[in-house]
Amino acid sequence: MMRDVLVIGVGMTQFGKFPERSLRDLGREACWSALKDSGIQPGRVEAGFCGNALGGRVQKEHGIGQSVLWEVGIRGIPIINIENACASGSSAFREAWIGVASGMYDVAIAVGVEKTVMKKGTMLDIGDADLEVKIGDVFPGLFAMRAQRHMYEYGTTLEQMAKVSVKNHHNGCLNPYAQYKKEFTVEEVLHSTMIADPLTLYSCCPNSDGAAAAIVASKNVAKKSSAKPIKLLASVLSTGLYHNKKDLAMFDLDFKVAEKAYEMAGVGPEDINLAEVHDAFTIAELMHYEGVGFCKVGESGRLIDEGETEIGGRIPVSPSGGLQAKGHPVGASGVAQIVEIVWHLRGEAGLRQVANARIGLAHIMGGGTEGDVGACTIHILERVDEI
Amino acid sequence: MMRDVLVIGVGMTQFGKFPERSLRDLGREACWSALKDSGIQPGRVEAGFCGNALGGRVQKEHGIGQSVLWEVGIRGIPIINIENACASGSSAFREAWIGVASGMYDVAIAVGVEKTVMKKGTMLDIGDADLEVKIGDVFPGLFAMRAQRHMYEYGTTLEQMAKVSVKNHHNGCLNPYAQYKKEFTVEEVLHSTMIADPLTLYSCCPNSDGAAAAIVASKNVAKKSSAKPIKLLASVLSTGLYHNKKDLAMFDLDFKVAEKAYEMAGVGPEDINLAEVHDAFTIAELMHYEGVGFCKVGESGRLIDEGETEIGGRIPVSPSGGLQAKGHPVGASGVAQIVEIVWHLRGEAGLRQVANARIGLAHIMGGGTEGDVGACTIHILERVDEI
Numbered sequence: 001m002m003r004d005v006l007v008i009g010v011g012m013t014q015f016g017k018f019p020e021r022s023l024r025d026l027g028r029e030a031c032w033s034a035l036k037d038s039g040i041q042p043g044r045v046e047a048g049f050c051g052n053a054l055g056g057r058v059q060k061e062h063g064i065g066q067s068v069l070w071e072v073g074i075r076g077i078p079i080i081n082i083e084n085a086c087a088s089g090s091s092a093f094r095e096a097w098i099g100v101a102s103g104m105y106d107v108a109i110a111v112g113v114e115k116t117v118m119k120k121g122t123m124l125d126i127g128d129a130d131l132e133v134k135i136g137d138v139f140p141g142l143f144a145m146r147a148q149r150h151m152y153e154y155g156t157t158l159e160q161m162a163k164v165s166v167k168n169h170h171n172g173c174l175n176p177y178a179q180y181k182k183e184f185t186v187e188e189v190l191h192s193t194m195i196a197d198p199l200t201l202y203s204c205c206p207n208s209d210g211a212a213a214a215i216v217a218s219k220n221v222a223k224k225s226s227a228k229p230i231k232l233l234a235s236v237l238s239t240g241l242y243h244n245k246k247d248l249a250m251f252d253l254d255f256k257v258a259e260k261a262y263e264m265a266g267v268g269p270e271d272i273n274l275a276e277v278h279d280a281f282t283i284a285e286l287m288h289y290e291g292v293g294f295c296k297v298g299e300s301g302r303l304i305d306e307g308e309t310e311i312g313g314r315i316p317v318s319p320s321g322g323l324q325a326k327g328h329p330v331g332a333s334g335v336a337q338i339v340e341i342v343w344h345l346r347g348e349a350g351l352r353q354v355a356n357a358r359i360g361l362a363h364i365m366g367g368g369t370e371g372d373v374g375a376c377t378i379h380i381l382e383r384v385d386e387i
Numbered sequence: 388m389m390r391d392v393l394v395i396g397v398g399m400t401q402f403g404k405f406p407e408r409s410l411r412d413l414g415r416e417a418c419w420s421a422l423k424d425s426g427i428q429p430g431r432v433e434a435g436f437c438g439n440a441l442g443g444r445v446q447k448e449h450g451i452g453q454s455v456l457w458e459v460g461i462r463g464i465p466i467i468n469i470e471n472a473c474a475s476g477s478s479a480f481r482e483a484w485i486g487v488a489s490g491m492y493d494v495a496i497a498v499g500v501e502k503t504v505m506k507k508g509t510m511l512d513i514g515d516a517d518l519e520v521k522i523g524d525v526f527p528g529l530f531a532m533r534a535q536r537h538m539y540e541y542g543t544t545l546e547q548m549a550k551v552s553v554k555n556h557h558n559g560c561l562n563p564y565a566q567y568k569k570e571f572t573v574e575e576v577l578h579s580t581m582i583a584d585p586l587t588l589y590s591c592c593p594n595s596d597g598a599a600a601a602i603v604a605s606k607n608v609a610k611k612s613s614a615k616p617i618k619l620l621a622s623v624l625s626t627g628l629y630h631n632k633k634d635l636a637m638f639d640l641d642f643k644v645a646e647k648a649y650e651m652a653g654v655g656p657e658d659i660n661l662a663e664v665h666d667a668f669t670i671a672e673l674m675h676y677e678g679v680g681f682c683k684v685g686e687s688g689r690l691i692d693e694g695e696t697e698i699g700g701r702i703p704v705s706p707s708g709g710l711q712a713k714g715h716p717v718g719a720s721g722v723a724q725i726v727e728i729v730w731h732l733r734g735e736a737g738l739r740q741v742a743n744a745r746i747g748l749a750h751i752m753g754g755g756t757e758g759d760v761g762a763c764t765i766h767i768l769e770r771v772d773e774i
Contacts, residue, residue, distance in 0.1 A: 063471065079762065102491065367449060
């Protein structure tokens with residue numbers, strides 16, 4: 001019943017700290033870039049989906065999608081704002097896909113936008129409602145526990161985790177859109193300020209401001225678009241407990257969503273040429289290697305040791321620099337991953353280009369404390385020579 | 388390409404001030420009622436959509452839909468949270484409709500939940516970004532200007548506006564779910580505390596806590612549901628400037644959305660047996676009579692004078708008590724309107740039942756200051772004797 005959907009335009013702002021820029025300003029730049037990239041007029045867009053996680057809380061703004069799209073002349077159509085924590089942008093992209101895949105629209109835009117850079121000393125918790133948060137169980141602590149367990153279960157080392165940061169910061173140096181363009185050594189990562197043992201400052205992604213946008217369309221529109229068509233093979237979103245409570249060292253939800261995504265796409269992990277995963281913490285990237293099937297459970301340390309996930313390796317992960325170096329404007333990250341994958345599949349990724357990339361995967365997860373539930377999305381995209 | 392969608396279960400909490408109840412608690416009650424009403428098991432629900440406007444801001448909570456649905460055993464499926472100001476709940480309901488209409492899911496749930504009751508003296512503005520807000524142009528002021536203009540243009544009187552409050556508070560007395568069950572006279576409305584001339588305290592809707600849920604399904608599932616099937620004839624969402632800036636006395640967006648909705652439903656305003664409209668202020672209900680075509684522009688004062696929108700009148704509006712008396716938990720209101728319409732179409736609305744109701748309309752609008760844009764939804768539902 002679902003028809004083919006193609007990405008016909010992408011764009012993003014540089015990620016970074018931009019106290020002088022508004023959500024509206026950042027979103028507008030990303031949408032405008034995506035429109036220019038696609039070559040279609042704003043009036044052709046039939047529906048808009050905006051991913052934003054914290055605008056109500058940090059900027060006290062609502063109806064952000066309406067404001068952003070109004071600025072680029074996209075008006076008089078259905079627009080909704082979607083919050084799914086770190087998966088807000090990818091969930092917005094998925095709704096755009098559903099709209100076009102179902103035949104309801106021929107063209108839809110997904111934009112993700114966020115400003116999370118706050119005054120020094122301010123901290124974002126993950127909700128007042130959770131007992132866990134009240135006793136200090138915030139994200140770095142949660143991921144530190146996962147890291148401890150992964151080290152205990154599989155012998156994963158501090159050095160292996162640090163190598164994720166080293167790799168991603170190296171990639172960030174090649175990406176003009178990245179927030180951080182600075183190389184680190186394993187030693188520097190290990191000896192940066194301890195945040196939550198074993199996670200140091202350079203093991204954690206930063207707070208960031210930024211926006212990203214992607215335009216999806218049906219075949220008939222895509223044929224007339226100026227950009228190289230990229231086909232969406234799979235779009236899966238699921239909610240669940242991240243991990244079986246008996247096993248902190250595995251993301252249960254990753255495995256479930258990945259299985260559905262590969263089935264939908266008709267490909268396996270061995271067919272993926274590059275990926276962006278949710279590397280909010282170094283340990284997270286390693287656990288996601290296992291969760292999406294790039295290696296067996298417990299072998300992610302070996303994968304990073306052997307350089308398989310570097311650009312030029314067997315399966316490059318986070319060529320953009322990932323959340324670690326590119327930055328993590330929460331609601332924008334899911335769309336920015338799609339933008340990065342599209343650039344690689346088109347061969348437009350500049351210095352960080354993954355050679356001969358044909359199929360790419362974007363993975364992101366959001367929300368979820370120990371006692372709570374989260375959201376995880378996986379999108380698989382493919383370069384097609386003809387529509 | 389779209390297939391028929393039926394509402395197979397509805398439920399809601401009482402609306403009111405519940406400082407001791409969480410978003411999760413309220414949402415759970417509404418979802419559980421809807422599930423019981425439908426007779427289907429939680430595991431049959433394939434997607435969830437949660438409307439919430441202010442949870443990030445007021446409760447500092449995110450991923451509310453995931454938490455609420457987890458509580459009633461709805462897990463391991465796609466769930467997204469939708470913010471569209473006052474149209475958050477109706478936008479969530481519309482996404483559920485798209486999911487089922489497209490064939491992607493057979494059963495989906497929409498839940499709206501909100502807690503807006505705050506400490507005395509606290510005020511919710513509509514965004515820090517707008518110059519208008521900074522100079523005091525908040526909702527009561529905006530609607531007061533509209534009221535002044537409507538009085539000037541069409542001779543609408545203070546008494547006619549007050550009658551909306553009198554009617555809706557009367558209806559609220561018949562609705563066990565209403566926040567306020569108290570009759571008012573025109574004199575009492577006119578002499579209550581002045582908020583923004585000519586709007587007095589009893590001309591404005593209250594802050595409220597509450598939740599509402601609706602389950603939609605395809606024909607094959609609806610056939611086996613225990614509830615009387617109610618068919619969704621139209622679901623339209625659009626973004627735009629509420630009014631042509633030259634005419635504060637008309638909601639441009641209402642006319643546009645209503646036209647699309649009637650076309651989609653294949654019915655006209657003369658076929659509607661009852662409606663719930665966005666009566667956040669008395670003048671708003673009058674303007675929406677005109678906007679959705681229940682009378683000509685400028686004639687809404689006559690409509691209320693002649694009792695046509697009372698229960699028992701030609702076209703009863705806000706039989707639930709509306710936002711004025713039932714209450715206005717922002718993200719819940721759009722779903723609660725659907726719940727009310729469904730009850731009437733089924734003949735289950737108790738003391739406030741609109742006799743022989745076959746087709747009902749729900750209208751709500753969200754966001755939008757003078758310089759900004761908003762969202763407006765209209766849903767049209769019909770009682771069907773056989774699926």
